[in-house]
Amino acid sequence: MSTAQSELTRGARNRPQPAEPAGPVGPRSRAGARGPRRNPLHLALALLLSWLVPAGLVAVHLGVLLLPLLVLAVAAVIRTGGVLLDRLVVAGLIVAGSVLTLGLLYSLWPWGLAPVPTTGVMFTLISVGGWLARRRPRLPLRFRGSDLLVLGTVAVVGRYLLHPLMGETAAERVALFATSEDRLAHFSFFSGIQGVGGFNFLHQEAAKAYLIPPSEVTYPQGSHFLLAWVDALVHSSADPGAMIYTVNRYFLYLLVCYALFCGGLVWAARWIGGPRLRGWRCTAVCATVGAVMLATNYLDLLAHGFDSTFIGLFFVTLTLAVAVRPAMGVGEFLLAGAAGMITVTYAYNIYGAFAGVALFGALVVHRRKFAGRWFWVIGALVVTLGVAALPSALSLMGDLDVASASNMNGPSVSADNSVLIGGGLLGLLAAVMPRNRRTATGQAHLAVLLGTGALLSAFALYQLHTIQRYSYYFHKMTGVGVVVSLISLGAVGVVLQGQYRGSTRTLPRRAGELVVSVLTVATALSLFAGVQWGFLSTEDKRADWYANPLVAWGRGEWRSDMGPKGAEALQLPGVTGPVVFLVANDDYKNLKATWLAALLNRRGGDMAALYDMHPHIGIGGPSPKEEDYRKSVGKLKEFIAKLPAPPTIVTADRSVGDRIKHDLAAQGVKVTVLSDPQNLWTEPWKRTFPGG
Numbered sequence: 001m002s003t004a005q006s007e008l009t010r011g012a013r014n015r016p017q018p019a020e021p022a023g024p025v026g027p028r029s030r031a032g033a034r035g036p037r038r039n040p041l042h043l044a045l046a047l048l049l050s051w052l053v054p055a056g057l058v059a060v061h062l063g064v065l066l067l068p069l070l071v072l073a074v075a076a077v078i079r080t081g082g083v084l085l086d087r088l089v090v091a092g093l094i095v096a097g098s099v100l101t102l103g104l105l106y107s108l109w110p111w112g113l114a115p116v117p118t119t120g121v122m123f124t125l126i127s128v129g130g131w132l133a134r135r136r137p138r139l140p141l142r143f144r145g146s147d148l149l150v151l152g153t154v155a156v157v158g159r160y161l162l163h164p165l166m167g168e169t170a171a172e173r174v175a176l177f178a179t180s181e182d183r184l185a186h187f188s189f190f191s192g193i194q195g196v197g198g199f200n201f202l203h204q205e206a207a208k209a210y211l212i213p214p215s216e217v218t219y220p221q222g223s224h225f226l227l228a229w230v231d232a233l234v235h236s237s238a239d240p241g242a243m244i245y246t247v248n249r250y251f252l253y254l255l256v257c258y259a260l261f262c263g264g265l266v267w268a269a270r271w272i273g274g275p276r277l278r279g280w281r282c283t284a285v286c287a288t289v290g291a292v293m294l295a296t297n298y299l300d301l302l303a304h305g306f307d308s309t310f311i312g313l314f315f316v317t318l319t320l321a322v323a324v325r326p327a328m329g330v331g332e333f334l335l336a337g338a339a340g341m342i343t344v345t346y347a348y349n350i351y352g353a354f355a356g357v358a359l360f361g362a363l364v365v366h367r368r369k370f371a372g373r374w375f376w377v378i379g380a381l382v383v384t385l386g387v388a389a390l391p392s393a394l395s396l397m398g399d400l401d402v403a404s405a406s407n408m409n410g411p412s413v414s415a416d417n418s419v420l421i422g423g424g425l426l427g428l429l430a431a432v433m434p435r436n437r438r439t440a441t442g443q444a445h446l447a448v449l450l451g452t453g454a455l456l457s458a459f460a461l462y463q464l465h466t467i468q469r470y471s472y473y474f475h476k477m478t479g480v481g482v483v484v485s486l487i488s489l490g491a492v493g494v495v496l497q498g499q500y501r502g503s504t505r506t507l508p509r510r511a512g513e514l515v516v517s518v519l520t521v522a523t524a525l526s527l528f529a530g531v532q533w534g535f536l537s538t539e540d541k542r543a544d545w546y547a548n549p550l551v552a553w554g555r556g557e558w559r560s561d562m563g564p565k566g567a568e569a570l571q572l573p574g575v576t577g578p579v580v581f582l583v584a585n586d587d588y589k590n591l592k593a594t595w596l597a598a599l600l601n602r603r604g605g606d607m608a609a610l611y612d613m614h615p616h617i618g619i620g621g622p623s624p625k626e627e628d629y630r631k632s633v634g635k636l637k638e639f640i641a642k643l644p645a646p647p648t649i650v651t652a653d654r655s656v657g658d659r660i661k662h663d664l665a666a667q668g669v670k671v672t673v674l675s676d677p678q679n680l681w682t683e684p685w686k687r688t689f690p691g692g
Contacts, residue, residue: 036134043131050123054116063115063236070095070122076137077130078335080328082275083142085150089267090328090336093318096226097339098122100346101387103225107198113229114238133331145517146270149286153293154263160554161255161302170248174567174596175559177251183305184595185215188604189224190250192216194232194240195602199225201394209605217398220391222346223311227253243600244567258302261314262293265486268321273490274441283517285493287524289486292419295529298482299549300413303558312348313479316355319344321487323358324444326366330373337362338384345388349395350473352388353455354480361447365440407467415478419485424449427488430495445491452484561589561681569650569679570597578606578647580613580636582620582656584681585628590617593681597650609642619660621680622653629656633663646670652680 057065075084075091102121111117130137165173177183192200192210200207200216207216231249232238240246266289270277273285301310319340326333337359345352363370363377370377396402428449436442456477463474525531530544545551552558570593572579579601581593591614598606616635618628640647651657654675661673 036136038131038134043127046127046131047124050127051116051120054119054123058115058236061236063233066115066119066233067230070119070126072139073123073126073137076139077126077133077135078328078332079135080332080336081271082140082327083144083147084140085143085147085267086271087140089264089271089318090322090332093315093322093343094335094339095122096315097335097342098125099226099229100222100342103199103229104202104387104390106229107196107202112197112238113194113232115232115236118229119233144270144282146282146286149283149290149521150263150267150270153266153286153290154259156290156294157262157550158255158259160550161259162252163554164556164559165252170244171567173248173251174244175562176556177247178562178567178592178596179303179558179560180305181592181595183307184592184599185212186224186305186307187247187250187599188212188607189215189219189221190228190231191240191243191246191599191602191604193221193225193228194238194246197238199391201391208608209603211604212608212611214399218395218400220308220312220346220349222343222391223257223308223348225346226311226343227257243602244571247567247600254302254307257311257314258299261310261317262290264314264317265293265483266290268317268483268487269490269493271321271327271490272324272441272445272487273493274325274327277490277493279513280516280520281493281496284496284520284524285489287521288528289489291524291528291531292486294525294550295545295548296419297413297416297549298479299553301479303549303553304411304413306413308348309476309479312344312351313483315340315343315347316351316480317483317487319355320358320448320484323355323362324448325441326362326369330370330377333362333369334377334380338380338387341384342388346391348476349392350477351480352392354452357451357455358444358448361451362444365444365447406473407463408472410472412472412475414475415482420478420481421485423485423488424453424481426492427485430488430491433495435495436491442491445488448484449488452481456481560592567596567600569676571600572597572648572650572674575601575648577645578603578610578643580610580639580647580649581679582617582649582651582660583679584652585618585621585624586681587614587616587618589681590614590620593679606643606647610639613639619656620651620653622656624656629659633660636660637664637667637669640664640669640671646672648672648674650674650676650679652677 053069054063054066057063071088071091074094075087078087078091078094080090081087099118099122102118105121106113106118109117129135164176188211189200192207195210196203196206200211200221204216227250230253231240231246234249235241266286269285269289270282273282277285298310300306301313319337322333322336322340326337328336341352341355341359344355363381427445430436431442431446431449436445456474459474459477460470463470522533526533530548532543532545570581579594579597580590581597582590583593584590591611594610594613595604595607598604598610613635617632617639618624619632624632649657649660649671651660651673652675654677657673657675661671664671
């Protein structure tokens with residue numbers, strides 16, 4: 001009898017037991033513990049296919065298929081989870097960690113991110129690993145009804161995110177892409193990785209042509225590297241092609257990542273609940289987490305350009321889930337744990353502390369699982385920490401001032417305190433209940449709750465001591481607290497779970513449970529997402545669901561002020577030097593337009609000289625104030641002197657452009673001035689700041 005089954009009996013409830021089997025899960029031969037005999041011909045065939053398949057798919061421009069094939073290949077040789085979706089999620093985490101780890105090699109070899117060699121190496125490693133482990137490819141073709149809630153969350157969020165883009169050209173979509181300068185900065189990292197063929201921090205001099213120094217070494221680049229590698233597969237080439245289409249693809253990847261983040265939280269809550277979380281209670285947990293993410297203010301992370309933040313939170317979600325409930329063999333746990341630690345640290349390095357605490361707690365709580373294998377565990381831990389710490393170590397050796405950066409101020413997205421505090425306390429209550437406290441999974445969950453709380457409290461006290469307030473990075477770190485609070489609902493569901501006897505469930509009872517599950521979903525959507533099923537809140541006011549950020553995004557209300565011609569006006573065919581766009585008598589709009597134009601013309605490095613246009617260059621539209629004009633021209637001369645070549649200046653008002661050209665020429669400054677009256681930006685820009 002399995003541990004999960006025996007725990008349902010009265011005797012098992014009276015004594016401590018682990019929630020999962022301690023030993024590795026995998027096929028055994030009839031003769032004993034060893035798997036099937038290794039056949040060299042099988043390995044040779046697998047190695048041949050490892051290169052023929054990528055070469056063939058890329059040749060017919062179907063390189064995008066290599067990503068699901070890699071996930072399926074990993075899923076087929078690992079042994080974890082009871083259903084197909086669980087296996088695929090863990091496999092996806094392992095693939096992400098492998099790409100970032102091998103990315104250190106990809107950054108140094110001559111082929112860069114070319115899809116055939118990068119995927120060929122990965123398929124080779126999978127083939128050799130499976131052959132050495134005597135693993136025959138096998139997938140569990142089993143499903144749970146709650147899979148629909150995980151996938152449904154991804155589908156619903158994705159539907160709202162993609163809706164305003166339907167029927168629009170790549171240039172028109174830039175109005176949603178360029179909602180803030182942070183998004184432009186993130187795209188510069190992505191573009192730099194494509195340009196140098198690897199991590200920017202390993203090509204620091206070359207990367208300066210694409211982004212603003214010293215960010216090529218001080219900012220985490222894991223999410224950008226993953227998306228750049230995915231883009232090479234999608235585009236079937238390491239050459240990204242026309243930049244306007246590259247911008248469009250990058251933006252679509254972000255929308256997919258945010259939808260996966262929302263679905264990943266639902267999956268993680270269910271995973272932590274484990275096989276004991278079943279029936280309508282499992283539905284309640286999954287529906288509640290999904291409903292919260294449908295209505296949460298965390299869409300602001302996407303809208304305001306905090307790309308690496310929510311991608312980092314996505315990997316934190318998966319890593320914490322695996323750490324709390326490592327329902328897999330030792331080898332799989334070492335792979336998944338290492339992949340999680342590396343992806344989290346590379347995507348957003350301050351989250352690495354939370355992942356590290358969770359994995360350390362897992363090693364302590366589940367120590368019996370690793371009995372006799374500590375040599376391999378410690379070896380894997382040393383290698384993982386070395387790889388994970390490399391980018392941060394290079395940052396510390398660069399120009400990063402850790403103390404100053406820790407307390408920096410800036411626009412941020414605050415956590416929903418009701419979810420952060422209320423969910424955390426509810427999770428803590430569930431963790432200390434006997435039903436969970438007696439299991440290793442429950443103890444690991446408690447360790448994550450306490451560790452997360454300790455890290456947040458320590459950083460809060462540090463900021464209160466040094467600057468007497470909570471600032472930018474504290475709000476970033478509370479995102480992990482929200483993740484922990486939401487996935488803790490899986491443990492809450494276990495506490496509520498009554499005795500489950502699957503073998504005695506009759507057809508009427510199954511039908512009744514289905515009805516209750518549907519009502520549970522409807523209840524969760526009403527309570528936590530504001531869905532009111534066609535009713536208005538009052539006679540004159542729409543329902544809360546209509547006003548939530550996700551639905552507002554679906555209506556296109558987050559569009560930025562790109563002007564009548566959008567991104568098309570920012571591309572200057574034949575112009576190879578720096579460009580400065582003065583699209584309004586507004587310094588921030590001029591900064592955004594100039595930065596976007598630099599990215600579209602593959603000259604992001606020019607922003608090292610031009611980034612300080614805000615708050616100095618507030619001319620370009622009709623009839624600027626004389627005082628503003630004179631100050632702006634004086635500053636413009638200073639910025640131009642820092643550029644590597646004379647720039648092309650594009651103004652929205654012809655008379656202002658002619659005057660700028662005359663005044664700069666009188667001071668001996670060489671420029672080319674063009675005017676485009678259709679590119680006047682008139683919309684207010686305050687909404688591009690969180691909370692603005």
